[in-house]
Amino acid sequence: MPFTGIECWSESGLLECVAVFRPAALDVATSLEAAAVGFTGTVTYQETEEAFGRLKETLGRFCALVDLWDFLPSDERAVSNAAVNRVFVRDTAAVVGGQLVTGNAAFPARIAEFETTHVALSNLVRGPEQGAALPEIRAARVEFGDLFLLDSERLLINLGLRSDVRSLQTFLEVAWRAGFREVGVLCIPEHLGIIHLDLAFNVLGPQAVVARSFLRHFPIRVFQQGGAQRWEAFEAYFSARGRRVIPFEPVGPGGFMSNYIFLGPQLILASESAASQLRPIARDFGIEVESVDIEALERGNGSVRCLTLPLKRQAL
């Protein structure tokens, strides 16, 4: 039976259902292989599988869980099973309001993987007999680690290393069609090597955001439904919308402090390596941090947010 009721209007409403994708059955065995697929180090399939088990177990204590593997037709499995980045399901699609939107990978190692994941998503939301058509941003490249649902009116996107400036118009159309009224656009400089916005930024509930310190130098271009657009300074943009900016610099090997997800309005799930830095900051806003050991998966250069695709959240 197709999954019904996809809906997300924020980053922090109660998470009811999330999609994940089990690791591909392949080691990343050498540093050259790691560089080729965008990993920061080598990792065995067994290590990723164990870490994924811990992630699933932790998520499963708080919400319903869908493993997209279970929705992948057998003729797609060989390609998907050779796609070590498929665990980073966040980048492949997003639920924007009541719409499932799919992207196009900018990174050659992920182009086929995105398409196979979309087949699984289509089977999940439409059922196998309906065929593969999903609403798609076809115009250019969009990877959804670059998208945040700031609140039920506003999206924030990054057009940088992976998501293409040519996708902006299509993206605005998606936002207006979904019912959002404002889209803020950031452009993280490509030479910093930060592949997605969620490696430098996240929402910290309705009152704050965490952001790498350098972001304060980058104004946000604000588009409103109906055509108006203007620039706003980074911190002023958030304070005008009731949010404090908490600057941070990543510590530790992965530096994934901002790569967490909300399980509910007052509860975050972060990796163990990120949780110790995050906990004192989150507590200032009455938010607790649950943690999980996914160090092996983090060698793929992503953490909890990249590994999860929220399908259904309660409105705040």
Ligand SMILES: NC(=O)NCCC[C@H](N)C(=O)O
């Ligand atoms: N949202 C994210 O930052 N996702 C992490 C993706 C890591 C993956 N190795 C990649 O290069 O695309």
